[in-house]
């Protein structure tokens with residue numbers, strides 16, 4: 306299964322989501338080789354480090370994202386993915402504005418999990434507490450995501 310998380314800069318939210326998903330999938334005893342889990346940004350450059358506060362926030366979960374390098378979202382990444390999960394509504398809207406054919410596989414993370422409030426707020430420029438809250442929120446939803454993926458896998 307190929308999943309792409311999308312945010313704006315790919316230095317804060319989507320790298321957290323990517324790292325949480327890899328970590329939780331492994332902890333559930335799943336074979337990580339069965340999954341391709343990446344993240345990308347709608348408006349970024351390739352090769353930027355994760356923001357310092359994101360690195361610190363995830364270190365509290367014993368997750369190390371110091372090696373993360375940002376990547377710009379591409380049409381190829383979207384075409385190739387099974388599921389594209391965006392951090393905000395705008396990210397989804399931008400993708401579908403250019404690539405409307407992929408409507409069936411692009412969702413906000415919260416929408417995909419049946420929530421009404423669609424955005425994971427952008428912590429960019431905020432203090433460490435804001436990043437810790439973002440990490441907590443993303444971790445919560447990624448836990449739910451794993452439950453959903455594994456449930457669907459069992460049923461199929």
Ligand SMILES: N[C@@H](Cc1ccc(OP(=O)(O)O)cc1)C(=O)O
Nearest residue numbers: 312313314315316317318319429
């Ligand atoms: N605001 C930044 C870009 C940016 C926006 C959001 C951001 O956070 P995230 O990686 O969660 O989208 C990171 C970077 C700029 O001034 O260019």
